[in-house]
Amino acid sequence: MSSGSRHVLSRQEKRHKRLAAIIVKQVAKAVSDVYENVSKSSEETRTEAPKDATKTVFSFKQFKSRAPKEFTGEGGPTALFHWFDSIEVTLRQSVCPDDLRTLSATGVFQSQALDWWTAERNKRGNDAAYGLSWDELFGGHAGRIMSSS
Numbered sequence: 001m002s003s004g005s006r007h008v009l010s011r012q013e014k015r016h017k018r019l020a021a022i023i024v025k026q027v028a029k030a031v032s033d034v035y036e037n038v039s040k041s042s043e044e045t046r047t048e049a050p051k052d053a054t055k056t057v058f059s060f061k062q063f064k065s066r067a068p069k070e071f072t073g074e075g076g077p078t079a080l081f082h083w084f085d086s087i088e089v090t091l092r093q094s095v096c097p098d099d100l101r102t103l104s105a106t107g108v109f110q111s112q113a114l115d116w117w118t119a120e121r122n123k124r125g126n127d128a129a130y131g132l133s134w135d136e137l138f139g140g141h142a143g144r145i146m147s148s149s
Helices: 005-043 060-065 075-091 098-108 109-124 124-130 136-147
Strands: none
Touching: 060 098, 075 098, 098 124, 098 136, 109 124
């Protein structure tokens, strides 16, 4: 192989990397947009319980009993969308309060997703990381979750 063809291949590889970076950004934006639409839809369908209604107490055991789908961080955007839809249903079925959604959902991370979450917790500190709202976690960080896979 001549040095000229290696140079062309190098340019081609650079183009592929730039294209991959653009795709990751676009997919991350799409994930954020879909998440925003799902969140708006969820907010619109939530109804406030009557004041005299018995408040349901949430526990992680209750959440786990619903067999939440694990997320490995593999499979790209499609896997993330499927997991996100699945975990939303599980959070609702287990009556998980908003302030415990991040703690519960990240409890089913495995493999690359768990590595990413561990790095986030190390960077932010456990309290700050688990204090992220559901919107902050998945609305703003979906691209990072996917780009680390």
